[in-house]
Amino acid sequence: xxxxxxxxxxxxxxxxxxxxxxxxxxxxxxxxxxxxxxxxxxxxxxxxxxxxxxxxxxxxxxxxxxxxxxxxxxxxxxxxxxxxxxxxxxxxxxxxxxxxxxxxxxxxxxxxxxxxxxxxxxxxxxxxxxxxxxxxxxxxxxxxxxxxxxxxxxxxxxxxxxxxxxxxxxxxxxxxxxxxxxxxxxxxxxxxxxxxxxxxxxxxxxxxxxxxxxxxxxxxxxxxxxxxxxxxxxxxxxxxxxxxxxxxxxxxxxxxxxxxxxxxxxxxxxxxxxxxxxxxxxxxxxxxxxxxxxxxxxxxxxxxxxxxxxxxxxxxxxxxxxxxxxxxxxxxxxxxxxxxxxxxxxxxxxxxxxxxxxxxxxxxxxxxxxxxxxxxxxxxxxxxxxxxxxxxxxxxxxxxxxxxxxxxxxxxxxxxxxxxxxxxxxxxxxxxxxxxxxxxxxxxxxxxxxxxxxxxxxxxxxxxxxxxxxxxxxxxxxxxxxxxxxxxxxxxxxxxxxxxxxxxxxxxxxxxxxxxxxxxxxxxxxxxxxxxxxxxxxxxxxxxxxxxxxxxxxxxxxxxxxxxxxxxxxxxxxxxxxxxxxxxxxxxxxxxxxxxxxxxxxxxxxxxxxxxxxxxxxxxxxxxxxxxxxxxxxxxxxxxxxxxxxxxxxxxxxxxxxxxxxxxxxxxxxx
Amino acid sequence: xxxxxxxxxxxxxxxxxxxxxxxxxxxxxxxxxxxxxxxxxxxxxxxxxxxxxxxxxxxxxxxxxxxxxxxxxxxxxxxxxxxxxxxxxxxxxxxxxxxxxxxxxxxxxxxxxxxxxxxxxxxxxxxxxxxxxxxxxxxxxxxxxxxxxxxxxxxxxxxxxxxxxxxxxxxxxxxxxxxxxxxxxxxxxxxxxxxxxxxxxxxxxxxxxxxxxxxxxxxxxxxxxxxxxxxxxxxxxxxxxxxxxxxxxxxxxxxxxxxxxxxxxxxxxxxxxxxxxxxxxxxxxxxxxxxxxxxxxxxxxxxxxxxxxxxxxxxxxx
Numbered sequence: 001x002x003x004x005x006x007x008x009x010x011x012x013x014x015x016x017x018x019x020x021x022x023x024x025x026x027x028x029x030x031x032x033x034x035x036x037x038x039x040x041x042x043x044x045x046x047x048x049x050x051x052x053x054x055x056x057x058x059x060x061x062x063x064x065x066x067x068x069x070x071x072x073x074x075x076x077x078x079x080x081x082x083x084x085x086x087x088x089x090x091x092x093x094x095x096x097x098x099x100x101x102x103x104x105x106x107x108x109x110x111x112x113x114x115x116x117x118x119x120x121x122x123x124x125x126x127x128x129x130x131x132x133x134x135x136x137x138x139x140x141x142x143x144x145x146x147x148x149x150x151x152x153x154x155x156x157x158x159x160x161x162x163x164x165x166x167x168x169x170x171x172x173x174x175x176x177x178x179x180x181x182x183x184x185x186x187x188x189x190x191x192x193x194x195x196x197x198x199x200x201x202x203x204x205x206x207x208x209x210x211x212x213x214x215x216x217x218x219x220x221x222x223x224x225x226x227x228x229x230x231x232x233x234x235x236x237x238x239x240x241x242x243x244x245x246x247x248x249x250x251x252x253x254x255x256x257x258x259x260x261x262x263x264x265x266x267x268x269x270x271x272x273x274x275x276x277x278x279x280x281x282x283x284x285x286x287x288x289x290x291x292x293x294x295x296x297x298x299x300x301x302x303x304x305x306x307x308x309x310x311x312x313x314x315x316x317x318x319x320x321x322x323x324x325x326x327x328x329x330x331x332x333x334x335x336x337x338x339x340x341x342x343x344x345x346x347x348x349x350x351x352x353x354x355x356x357x358x359x360x361x362x363x364x365x366x367x368x369x370x371x372x373x374x375x376x377x378x379x380x381x382x383x384x385x386x387x388x389x390x391x392x393x394x395x396x397x398x399x400x401x402x403x404x405x406x407x408x409x410x411x412x413x414x415x416x417x418x419x420x421x422x423x424x425x426x427x428x429x430x431x432x433x434x435x436x437x438x439x440x441x442x443x444x445x446x447x448x449x450x451x452x453x454x455x456x457x458x459x460x461x462x463x464x465x466x467x468x469x470x471x472x473x474x475x476x477x478x479x480x481x482x483x484x485x486x487x488x489x490x491x492x493x494x495x496x497x498x499x500x501x502x503x504x505x506x507x508x509x510x511x512x513x514x515x516x517x518x519x520x521x522x523x524x525x526x527x528x529x530x531x532x533x534x535x536x537x538x539x540x541x542x543x544x545x546x547x548x549x550x551x552x553x554x555x556x557x558x559x560x561x562x563x564x565x566x567x568x569x570x571x572x573x574x575x576x577x578x579x580x581x582x583x584x585x586x587x588x589x590x591x592x593x594x595x596x597x598x599x600x601x602x603x604x605x606x607x608x609x610x611x612x613x614x615x616x617x618x619x620x621x622x623x624x625x626x627x628x629x630x631x632x633x634x635x636x637x638x639x640x641x642x643x644x645x646x647x648x649x650x651x652x653x654x655x656x657x658x659x660x661x662x663x664x665x666x667x668x669x670x671x
Numbered sequence: 672x673x674x675x676x677x678x679x680x681x682x683x684x685x686x687x688x689x690x691x692x693x694x695x696x697x698x699x700x701x702x703x704x705x706x707x708x709x710x711x712x713x714x715x716x717x718x719x720x721x722x723x724x725x726x727x728x729x730x731x732x733x734x735x736x737x738x739x740x741x742x743x744x745x746x747x748x749x750x751x752x753x754x755x756x757x758x759x760x761x762x763x764x765x766x767x768x769x770x771x772x773x774x775x776x777x778x779x780x781x782x783x784x785x786x787x788x789x790x791x792x793x794x795x796x797x798x799x800x801x802x803x804x805x806x807x808x809x810x811x812x813x814x815x816x817x818x819x820x821x822x823x824x825x826x827x828x829x830x831x832x833x834x835x836x837x838x839x840x841x842x843x844x845x846x847x848x849x850x851x852x853x854x855x856x857x858x859x860x861x862x863x864x865x866x867x868x869x870x871x872x873x874x875x876x877x878x879x880x881x882x883x884x885x886x887x888x889x890x891x892x893x894x895x896x897x898x899x900x901x902x903x904x905x906x907x908x909x910x911x912x913x914x915x916x917x918x919x920x921x922x923x924x925x926x927x928x929x930x931x932x933x934x935x936x937x938x939x940x941x942x943x944x945x946x947x948x949x950x951x952x953x954x955x956x957x958x959x960x961x962x963x964x965x966x967x968x969x970x971x972x973x974x975x976x977x978x979x980x981x982x983x984x985x986x987x988x989x
Contacts, residue, residue: 450791577799
């Protein structure tokens with residue numbers, strides 16, 4: 001029984017939390033950290049293997065435990081969809097644990113991280129395995145609360161506490177909407193097991209309302225614009241291996257929730273649902289990457305780029321929803337495969353990038369890119385793997401990010417077959433937004449890598465940085481290797497996704513295993529094909545031949561000299577381009593409207609020796625137009641209601657009486 | 672036998688684009704000079720420049736890293752592969768299916784990513800200027816290019832270049848509004864991508880007008896030769912791409928007899944010459960624009976291409 005074995009593993013993970021507390025008193029150095037992360041690594045790998053076997057096995061297993069609601073019990077089930085997401089969760093968990101084996105030693109208050117970390121992993125596993133609304137929501141809340149505890153692990157910093165507060169608010173809001181969604185799904189009978197929900201067919205209005213609630217709830221966890229406000233605050237605040245889990249894995253658990261409710265439980269979708277998903281996805285993709293381009297904090301850049309990638313995933317899922325609602329199963333399968341493949345890819349490269357950012361933070365003590373620079377000389381191995389991550393997330397062939405983007409574009413090209421006019425006009429617009437976000441992502445990661453790793457050191461801390469320990473490097477190399485593998489052998493990954501896609505979309509992509517030369521052919525030969533392996537080999541051969549021939553036949557000498565720089569004398573590292581100046585052209589082109597970006601130059605009067613200053617003003621449109629009014633409204637209401645706190649006992653008694661009468665009246669009038 | 676022949680054709684295309692690329696650059700320079708009533712450098716000057724550069728020592732900036740030395744080879748390999756995948760004299764080459772048009776564009780995107788990184792490596796202000804402007808231009812040119820690809824793919828029903836060329840050569844195509852819009856947008860993108868006037872000036876070293884030249888300022892010797900050769904290959908690629916999509920006449924189909932290839936090669940040379948002359952006339956007739964006018968220019972391409980795609984979604988007859 002797969003699901004039972006998996007549950008035992010999850011229970012083991014959960015038990016590691018209390019164990020970490022006990023081990024905390026152990027005098028041996030790093031004992032708690034080594035045991036917690038080591039055992040998490042082993043259990044995650046085990047769970048990942050179980051999930052992989054069950055994915056290929058394509059059989060769903062269920063179990064009901066006598067826990068939770070007495071009349072319901074706790075249902076758990078592993079089907080194709082759950083196995084795929086279990087692979088994502090546990091692969092990310094294993095990589096993060098391996099990284100943390102080295103990285104976690106530098107934690108200055110490990111007791112604030114260690115007890116929560118394995119429980120957080122266990123909760124994410126449980127969300128994916130839950131087969132009734134009650135277990136789902138309880139696991140979901142566990143996931144939110146443990147990650148909240150990890151966000152405020154470094155609680156001395158005021159900004160971390162603020163991030164934790166915003167995160168807690170948004171997480172509660174998300175859970176509330178999900179609670180309502182499940183309430184609507186279960187109907188008046190109130191059978192919360194997914195089997196019963198699947199069997200019931202809600203009325204069109206109820207289904208639409210459930211869809212909107214589910215999109216809000218899962219979208220707020222995944223970081224869809226405009227519900228993303230907590231994400232760039234919370235993800236960077238956590239320790240880096242937890243940031244990797246939050247960005248790379250927890251957002252995927254939210255995507256899982258969306259898929260489970262909308263594709264599985266709700267039945268046949270309406271076509272206009274997809275418009276909403278497509279619009280939010282396209283908007284998140286472009287807004288996320290533009291926000292990322294405006295940040296100086298490396299981890300915050302990565303967090304905003306998560307919003308972008310979630311946007312791409314939701315755009316692909318929206319397309320799948322559109323095709324599914326119009327009965328084009330094969331096209332829905334293509335779009336869904338693209339989305340799921342991007343889920344997998346993003347989990348990989350975002351973990352890798354957060355690991356890299358964590359290593360930088362450890363080595364230099366800062367996340368501010370303006371303080372970094374020249375790290376490729378001090379940390380060549382970290383630079384190499386970070387570069388792989390940057391290229392992969394920028395959708396450059398032959399790495400994996402490109403394959404999922406390419407599949408998404410192929411799915412968009414199938415959309416003229418959609419009959420409804422709304423979609424006919426929406427899909428090309430979303431295609432343009434995705435293309436824009438891909439190009440901007442490349443700009444964003446040229447900036448992230450170029451400013452932090454290339455050039456000359458901008459601070460003494462960057463000058464004295466050191467390579468991280470071997471275990472951290474091993475984790476980064478392993479993930480980078482997976483990025484390359486998924487990029488050059490995508491056919492294997494697409495075929496593994498087939499059972500998931502078959503279950504959700506009612507169709508599948510053509511089998512890729514038998515295609516010549518290991519190419520991928522999403523629709524038909526002669527229509528479109530891509531071969532990452534051949535491209536990779538060609539790149540290596542032609543680059544190698546060119547280098548060999550030139551070194552043998554022409555010249556191979558190298559002289560070192562000061563940089564040329566148009567002949568200007570060297571004025572020191574401060575004259576290099578900074579992260580802000582690098583983003584300036586893009587800020588001017590896109591930011592003047594979106595962020596109301598303004599540059600204010602302050603020139604000192606003639607003769608003064610004071611420095612001239614350039615100030616850049618940016619406004620966050622969503623925070624200012626959506627969240628600030630809500631916050632203002634809440635505090636206004638609180639201020640008004642505060643008056644109720646100072647009444648006499650007589651007024652309270654009369655208030656209670658009036659409320660009672662009103663409630664009775666409502667009951668009497670209720671049909 | 673057949674496989675060997677196919678490999679020979681593929682190899683022929685790789686050699687052909689590599690050998691012709693500097694010639695095309697030299698040809699454009701020559702025509703531009705003649706239009707200005709100058710004698711101009713000889714046609715073979717780019718080859719001599721390349722050979723001279725290859726023989727010189729490399730002078731590396733003190734701060735240059737290993738990445739700086741790898742990038743020229745990577746850019747050259749990526750551009751060369753991309754150029755070899757665009758049908759020139761014969762369609763349906765052995766490896767033409769290993770990357771469709773979207774992938775070819777993305778391979779060029781990889782090369783640009785690497786070049787922008789190289790600009791930041793030495794740690795001078797000029798490299799940074801070039802890189803930051805290059806990514807700004809790319810952030811508009813790439814989506815415009817993808818929208819053009821969408822338009823053409825929706826017309827031809829494929830993103831595979833050989834299939835697209837064959838379709839464009841068939842009488843089914845006809846005159847279409849979306850094709851016209853796509854062609855204008857593609858020309859604008861091609862000009863921006865190749866750093867030609869009015870977006871950038873390949874002949875300038877005035878620091879405030881340069882984008883591409885600023886990024887490669889620190890390169891010398893064999894590294895610079897490879898980057899110049901890649902730039903020439905990229906120009907050839909875009910001319911071939913426009914020719915293969917909008918003037919696909921004379922490309923021999925895979926079934927043709929080998930002897931007919933001579934016709935294909937001749938047609939290809941004629942198209943290159945025509946493209947070179949048109950580019951030279953365009954560049955002579957127009958002035959370089961300010962950097963912050965470029966987004967408007969490219970934005971026009973993006974809007975035209977988006978309009979063309981939307982037209983295709985609205986009706987199959989546009």
